[in-house]
Amino acid sequence: MSTFQELDLSNQLQYAIDDLGFVNPTPIQQESFSIVRSGKDVVGIAQTGTGKTFAYMLPILRDLKFLKTQHPRVLILVPTRELVLQVVDEIEKLAKYINVRVLGVYGGTNINTQKQAIAQGQDIIVATPGRLYDLALSNVLKLKTIQKLVIDEVDVMLDLGFRFQLLNIFDLLPARRQNIMFSATMTSDVSDMITDFFKNPKKVSIAVSGTPLDNIVQESYDVPNFFTKVNLLHHLLKDKETYSKVLIFVAYKRTADLLFSQIEEVFGDEACVIHSNKTQNYRIRSIRQFDEGKNRVLVATDVMARGLDFDNVSHVVNFDTPDFPENYMHRIGRTGRAEKEGKSILFSTKKELAFKSELEVLMDYKIPLLELPEEVEISTQLTEDERPKEDREQSRNRTGLEYVPGAAFHEKSEKNSKTNQGGSYRREIAKKYKKPKTRGDKNYNKRNKKK
CATH class of the missing domain: 3.40.50.300 (P-loop containing nucleotide triphosphate hydrolases)
Structure with missing residues (x-):
């Protein structure tokens, strides 16, 4: 060499x-x-x-x-x-x-x-x-x-x-x-x-972009939904000695915020988050604190973490399976840098298994599948994106977890139920209030004075 x-x-x-x-x-x-x-x-x-x-x-x-x-x-x-x-x-x-x-x-x-x-x-x-x-x-x-x-x-x-x-x-x-x-x-x-x-x-x-790095150990879990992934992540992160510096990747900014709130509830200020909607100072501070070891966990979107070089990342967790296989290579490349050994963990739901197959074809490598630990609770709670279409609002930007759609139609209140009656309606109003149709209608006013 x-x-x-x-x-x-x-x-x-x-x-x-x-x-x-x-x-x-x-x-x-x-x-x-x-x-x-x-x-x-x-x-x-x-x-x-x-x-x-x-x-x-x-x-x-x-x-x-x-x-x-x-x-x-x-x-x-x-x-x-x-x-x-x-x-x-x-x-x-x-x-x-x-x-x-x-x-x-x-x-x-x-x-x-x-x-x-x-x-x-x-x-x-x-x-x-x-x-x-x-x-x-x-x-x-x-x-x-x-x-x-x-x-x-x-x-x-x-x-x-x-x-x-x-x-x-x-x-x-x-x-x-x-x-x-x-x-x-x-x-x-x-x-x-x-x-x-x-x-x-x-x-x-x-090296070909799809070739897995030899010094990165890859593992995967099949997980039914978002909140079961959260439970599994909590279970893994409890081992602070093994999971000493963890970079977690998600695809969307809204997912990053939702996941960060779930991690923060359990691990407090051990976690930080970075995506393009955060202010510049916030992003720089999150990167610095993670790099220096003040934060043990960093949640990031693909674009924000691309090219960043962190020392001694013990684990990369792919919280979702990327829909572009090459993005997986960029993600796992955050660990095992400079010929050090690293570890990558992939979470996949049933919908994401097709993406997982694509990246395995690209790498020509079958990622070992692990059984979910018995301590991990299978959650029945679903995010809005995971609910059947008829049960959820269409906007993909919502992050509410307990949104229940209501009736789209309601009766008008009585005061708003009037219809346009044209000229006869105006005549009825004139009779009721005994007022001229307009202030400037001199002929109308003269007729009324004579009466």
């Missing part, structure tokens, strides 16, 4: 790697180093948790010369704010002994503060597409000096609907630049983007 010393790193980079305690590069880091340094366009396909950030940053920092320029030379695009913070942190670790200026920009914070930071001069910008485009349109950020463009987690970016912003950003960049793209999956959208914007790219592919 090769070491970092064989990669022809600069002394400053080697010192930083030594400080981090790393000895051997991962396969994607080793394969990418010389190709990225060559200046050619690069497409890297590797599973999450294999060190993609270092794979593109090591060669970039190796050849990034010190220049007193105001405008950035390296642009790194990532899909979420959390990933911006993480990539900036990784770059700062690597650039510990290098004079390089790094700035992360993302939405949800004051854009004027970011404009001021850019105006002071930066070498590397790490950004989400939306905020970067806003800054570029303001003319504070000049993109014509960009020499290297990195698009990280590009498949997630396209899933989140960032294609339009990416195309606009490409128009603002210089034609002569190096394109570096890293993704966990190769989809048709990703392939189209490579065809349209990359020039004869060199492809680096490490």
Whole structure:
């Protein structure tokens, strides 16, 4: 196995790697180093948790010369704010002994503060597409000096609907630049983007996206409904020594909130939750507290946890079975990182068994099925989504558990049951109140005075 010393790193980079305690590069880091340094366009396909950030940053920092320029030379695009913070942190670790200026920009914070930071001069910008485009349109950020463009987690970016912003950003960049793209999956959208914007790219592919990682033990349970899943989860989490750092994945934000409330009732402040409806400060705090071990359990949606790197996650719990099989690979890749052993547990209802079969076909691996522990109560309580259609309201956004539909029709009250009687109705009113039809009807008033 090769070491970092064989990669022809600069002394400053080697010192930083030594400080981090790393000895051997991962396969994607080793394969990418010389190709990225060559200046050619690069497409890297590797599973999450294999060190993609270092794979593109090591060669970039190796050849990034010190220049007193105001405008950035390296642009790194990532899909979420959390990933911006993480990539900036990784770059700062690597650039510990290098004079390089790094700035992360993302939405949800004051854009004027970011404009001021850019105006002071930066070498590397790490950004989400939306905020970067806003800054570029303001003319504070000049993109014509960009020499290297990195698009990280590009498949997630396209899933989140960032294609339009990416195309606009490409128009603002210089034609002569190096394109570096890293993704966990190769989809048709990703392939189209490579065809349209990359020039004869060199492809680096490490492991098929459906191949299960050897150091992750996978298990599964067949569970009848949501609240039985909750009971099973409570049973597992009671073993705090074994389940020391647990990342729980759900598909929807409403499910995340509902599950978090159920866990919080039993385990209190041991749990936290993260999804895109939470405020920026709340999300950052949840990530930090989970990473530092202050919270033992983190409930997350797929998009929010994609690409985040947590140390020593003991278990990944797939509370629901993802309908896209490759999402399962991204989920379980949160544990067993850096060649450490991890454990993944999959919960599946009867409706989700078809999804489970699809991901087993993708991996060419049958996930071992465990019997439900006797202590776990089979719940008869159903969520609104689990009730038969005739028993539940149609909106998928409701999270009420005890919603009982009432009659849709009721009789009008007596005062609201009048109908339009036209002219005769107005005559009846005139007789009753002895008033002119209008205040301005002089002839009517004269007739009444004569009487």
